[in-house]
Amino acid sequence: MSVASVIPASRIDSLTRLIRSTTGETRTTITPLTGEDVARIPLSSIDDVETAFDTARVAQERWARTPVSSRSQALLRLHDLVLEHTDELLDLIQVESGKSRAHAFDEVAHLALTARYYARRLRRQVRPSRRNGVLPGLTSVHVNQVPKGVVGIISPWNYPLTMALSDGLPALAAGNAVVLKPDSQSPLIALAGVELLRRAGVPADVWQVVSGPGSVVGTAIIERADYICFTGSTATGTTVAKQAAERLVNYSLELGGKNPMIVLPGADVERAAAGAVTGAFSSAGQLCVSIERLYVHDSVYEQFRDAFVRRVQAISIGASLDSDTDMGSLISQAQVETVTKHVDDAVANGATVLTGGRARPDLGPFFYEPTVLEGVTEAAECFAEETFGPLVSLYRYGTVEEAVALANGGDYGLNASIFGPVAEARRIAPRIKAGTVNINEGFSATFGSVDAPMGGMRSSGVGRRQGHEGLLRYTEPQSVAVQRALPVGGPSFVSAKLYSRLMTVGLKALRRTPRA
Structure with a gap:
């Protein structure tokens, strides 16, 4: 090119x-x-x-x-x-x-x-x-x-x-x-x-x-x-x-964000795996709402892991301007170095690379393979720090309470994803400390719904875009009031004492009126 x-x-x-x-x-x-x-x-x-x-x-x-x-x-x-x-x-x-x-x-x-x-x-x-x-x-x-x-x-x-x-x-x-x-x-x-x-x-x-x-x-x-x-x-x-x-x-x-995805028991595993691929590796993971932490219930962990890794390995990467590649490049050498550092550090602290884990200079100066880690410990930099690249870590959990606590770990609160039965996911969503929560989707459902506000909690930001x-x-909200007939402080021909009594009666009467 x-x-x-x-x-x-x-x-x-x-x-x-x-x-x-x-x-x-x-x-x-x-x-x-x-x-x-x-x-x-x-x-x-x-x-x-x-x-x-x-x-x-x-x-x-x-x-x-x-x-x-x-x-x-x-x-x-x-x-x-x-x-x-x-x-x-x-x-x-x-x-x-x-x-x-x-x-x-x-x-x-x-x-x-x-x-x-x-x-x-x-x-x-x-x-x-x-x-x-x-x-x-x-x-x-x-x-x-x-x-x-x-x-x-x-x-x-x-x-x-x-x-x-x-x-x-x-x-x-x-x-x-x-x-x-x-x-x-x-x-x-x-x-x-x-x-x-x-x-x-x-x-x-x-x-x-x-x-x-x-x-x-x-x-x-x-x-x-x-x-x-x-x-x-x-x-x-x-x-x-x-x-x-x-x-x-x-x-x-x-x-920033260190966004979690929870896979519930009863989730459609293949759908969840496909959603995790999109959520983690769109724009090579270089978006604030990208999924970087995957919490999967014990009952479906191996099934999900295998399906997810298989789909990640099928991602095609390259420098084409046509629509024949799934994932492109990182933006700079600095981003490549961050991803490389996070992967190497995680492995040094006991993690396993399930797929990926390599820069690809043969494709272009800043390409890096989509990478999945397992067994990441708290000692690893990528456990809590945002990577902002094609790197995601897999974790097991046993109970929904544990999953919520894990998802809320750290300082960020931008985006989260829950895959599983909709009714249960809806009950869990308000407990997640994130400005957007997507159910059976990674991030696109909220990001694309421009009538809905989007933004972060905690260290992920202030204020909202969209909607x-x-x-x-x-x-700036500007209040403009028009006063008719009598001034708010009462007419001049009524004493302050009498006016306060009349207002007291009026306020008590208003208290008994139905709420608007």
Whole structure:
């Protein structure tokens, strides 16, 4: 595969011009599939970030006055454009992230679903809501959803299209402007999405793009934004939260996960094994909701283990841009080293490699086999630390109580999966400390259901994306009350003493009325 044959230089030039940059400096990106250079990406300065926010603030005031119907239509046009340009988007995702074509399509589908969802739900989500007033009949209260202003989005490399765009769509829909910093390893696909957004009718100044290292450009965004949306590691997310807190600016963070899957007695073992393959090895395990811990009941352990290993061994890996491989590459040498370190350390502490366990430089610089471990002890780094790669560990359990305790172990709480009888799985789900729980599915059921909120508990994050919650995080609730006839403090011709007695009688009467 030649990058130039997939992404012409003229196309790269048209995309990189979307970045606000006056430095004259660039950073060269490579494709994980072959290690070949992809593009020289312009770098932004702090002054460029400042200009982006100044421009976005002016544009946001106009955009907030744009009719809701017009904003909805822009999102619907984006939905259509994304689907019309699927092939190019898939090529860009694969070249920049190294994932297989099937896993790249998950991003295209998710972005289209998100655009359509907020387009169709926007009017209902942002219209003023009526609330009860202090004096029934005399006080009327409505709550407006006022846009925050300019939202700063710092997006990751592992889902470089949908995480760059989908978090910003509800912000736009609510009347905000956006300043986006895509990850330095995968900016072109984010820029292609922004280009489609502009073609859909969103004014250019409403969505600004800057580029550069997080320590410089990311910090500059946090210092200027009215709201911060960050997706990445827990360590970096903690730093983002501290920086935002110093300005009393709100934020949402989707961070790391060490996600468990429980296989109950009575589960369809073959279905559970197939679900575990998808849950653990989609995008080579490089997603925050990926399954890394498998807890299997004693009664079905051997049967599940054999079925799972057999399916993992059948996974095809390679650098193809066609749909003939099941799993692609890791993003970088650093990721390869992390997976290698976790596997070697687990084996040194008594674990057994059931399948995989090797880097595959013969396929490309950053390929690693899908790997299954058994007998991982608490002494191993991968027992509690997130690997973020194609590595999953198998564990036995005896009782459901034990399985729940094991699943809740550690500090994370992003995603969980339960395979087994639905009624029993539903009873267990509320006991799992995770923001999403999938029954008879790894992660796609909740991730793809864009009407449902998604996010983490504990060290896995703060706030929620998707659903009504995913839009309201970008608004300030503003209560507006209209008082009629008499003031709340009582009319001037009634003494304070008499008014307090009358109010006491009224409050007692209201106590006896049925709840609304």
